[in-house]
Amino acid sequence: LNPDTGKMQWYFQSSPHDTHDWDATHVPMLFDAEIGGAKRKLLAVANRNAFYYVLDRATGKFVAGKPYAKQTWATGLDPNGRPIAARDAEPSKEGTLIWPNLNGATVWFSPSYDPQTGLVYVATREIGARYFKRDTPYKPGTFFPGGGEDELPPDDAWGAIKALKAESGDLRWEFKLHSPPWAGVLSTAGGLVFSGSNEGNFYALNARTGRPLWDFQTGGAIGANPVSFNIDGHQFIGIAADRVLYVFGL
Numbered sequence: 001l002n003p004d005t006g007k008m009q010w011y012f013q014s015s016p017h018d019t020h021d022w023d024a025t026h027v028p029m030l031f032d033a034e035i036g037g038a039k040r041k042l043l044a045v046a047n048r049n050a051f052y053y054v055l056d057r058a059t060g061k062f063v064a065g066k067p068y069a070k071q072t073w074a075t076g077l078d079p080n081g082r083p084i085a086a087r088d089a090e091p092s093k094e095g096t097l098i099w100p101n102l103n104g105a106t107v108w109f110s111p112s113y114d115p116q117t118g119l120v121y122v123a124t125r126e127i128g129a130r131y132f133k134r135d136t137p138y139k140p141g142t143f144f145p146g147g148g149e150d151e152l153p154p155d156d157a158w159g160a161i162k163a164l165k166a167e168s169g170d171l172r173w174e175f176k177l178h179s180p181p182w183a184g185v186l187s188t189a190g191g192l193v194f195s196g197s198n199e200g201n202f203y204a205l206n207a208r209t210g211r212p213l214w215d216f217q218t219g220g221a222i223g224a225n226p227v228s229f230n231i232d233g234h235q236f237i238g239i240a241a242d243r244v245l246y247v248f249g250l
Helices: none
Strands: 029-035 038-046 051-056 062-067 074-077 083-085 096-098 112-114 119-126 129-133 147-151 158-165 171-177 192-196 201-206 212-217 227-231 234-241 244-249
Touching: 029 112, 038 119, 062 074, 119 192, 158 192, 192 234
Parallel strands: none
Antiparallel strands: 029 038, 038 051, 051 062, 074 083, 096 129, 112 119, 119 158, 129 147, 158 171, 192 201, 201 212, 227 234, 234 244
16 A cells, blocks of 8 residues: 555455455565565565465565465466466365365464575464355344365374575475464574464574574463563563463573
């Protein structure tokens, strides 16, 4: 949008004819990078539909894209970034098994971009579901779904923090998690990546390699974004776990 007028400057539709409920609830990241020998002003987003997109942020034109998590609903992207739908990927009365599930390969929790490494860090959910459609008679004032999903059992799901090359989406490393996460990611100028798990672990990774450096068991599921702040010249990291706020000094 034009900030002065509110007029739309451009748009990019990631999931046309969306029948899997992958609305765009993700946090975009802005950075400059060299593409084809020229410096470009870019925008990147790890989408709920399991594709990573890089756009020219001035024009909205598609620059690059590829899957960053398991997906079975598309065979790829065309030159304009539009998904090429796979056969038998639509919800059905019998149920169609598709990756990712309704919540997506990531969702509203924040990714992080580190200009020192040139990497984007994404909390990734690897889980599929059976998507159903059904005939639902309309009744005024009542919920009116045309379908739904049955998630795969927890034993068939996992998660990861994935480090992607910002301008291409190429995977550099991944740190696997026991279950699909709900916590965001924070990277720092000191070369650390922080995030949390459903099992209550708040942890720090090496930003360049993904090697685990530190872990604290909070005792509660973590579904928040880590924050960093400075008081009197000292840096602190905070995270909410269940109903408790934890703060650590660096």
